[in-house]
Amino acid sequence: DAGVTQSPTHLIKTRGQQVTLRCSPKSGHDTVSWYQQALGQGPQFIFQYYEEEERQRGNFPDRFSGHQFPNYSSELNVNALLLGDSALYLCASSLAGLGIKYGYTFGSGTRLTVV
Amino acid sequence: DAKTTQPPSMDCAEGRAANLPCNHSTISGNEYVYWYRQIHSQGPQYIIHGLKNNETNEMASLIITEDRKSSTLILPHATLRDTAVYYCIVRAINGATNKLIFGTGTLLAVQP
Numbered sequence: 001d002a003g004v005t006q007s008p009t010h011l012i013k014t015r016g017q018q019v020t021l022r023c024s025p026k027s028g029h030d031t032v033s034w035y036q037q038a039l040g041q042g043p044q045f046i047f048q049y050y051e052e053e054e055r056q057r058g059n060f061p062d063r064f065s066g067h068q069f070p071n072y073s074s075e076l077n078v079n080a081l082l083l084g085d086s087a088l089y090l091c092a093s094s095l096a097g098l099g100i101k102y103g104y105t106f107g108s109g110t111r112l113t114v115v
Numbered sequence: 116d117a118k119t120t121q122p123p124s125m126d127c128a129e130g131r132a133a134n135l136p137c138n139h140s141t142i143s144g145n146e147y148v149y150w151y152r153q154i155h156s157q158g159p160q161y162i163i164h165g166l167k168n169n170e171t172n173e174m175a176s177l178i179i180t181e182d183r184k185s186s187t188l189i190l191p192h193a194t195l196r197d198t199a200v201y202y203c204i205v206r207a208i209n210g211a212t213n214k215l216i217f218g219t220g221t222l223l224a225v226q227p
Contacts, residue, residue, distance in 0.1 A: 058214060103151075108156070
């Protein structure tokens with residue numbers, strides 16, 4: 001049973017560019033959350049998608065946007081990249097309503113470096 | 116969600132029990148204590164959670180004080196593979212949001 005799959009694993013982008021990160025949730029899960037983890041810090045919640053809609057959002061600017069597809073996979077898009085966007089981006093999946101009780105399954109993340 | 120306080124780092128000898136403390140003095144009656152860990156270069160991994168009773172699973176034990184203001188995660192026989200950052204998180208299961216609020220956690224270093 002595959003867990004959460006994220007792609008790519010590493011990415012280097014230039015300031016001002018746009019980036020798209022992808023996530024396939026664990027089999028049977030229908031909810032996807034995205035987190036940003038700066039070096040030496042804990043993950044910070046970006047947003048959560050369920051039924052192809054953004055359900056909750058953390059304190060991130062509109063440059064961060066996402067999408068969920070009918071097969072529950074998800075994309076995270078970041079526009080006008082800043083050096084401060086360099087981080088590990090984590091995707092977590094769960095079954096709606098049960099994730100917070102039974103735990104989220106995280107992927108290994110995408111390491112984004114902005115130069 | 117209540118704030119948690121954890122020591123930044125701890126050491127433990129391989130084969131010995133690792134006891135990781137967490138303070139959550141402002142915890143509310145409907146808030147659970149969750150533990151996740153993050154091994155280097157991987158995503159966080161769910162370990163265990165509890166409300167007020169002690170809990171045990173195949174990975175660890177969770178001891179919550181009677182006043183619920185603090186808790187301890189116990190890894191009974193630590194191995195080198197348990198070296199990781201351990202996060203203690205407090206939140207309500209039926210809260211307004213489902214997001215997890217991570218602090219900076221405790222870096223547990225298991226020594227051979």
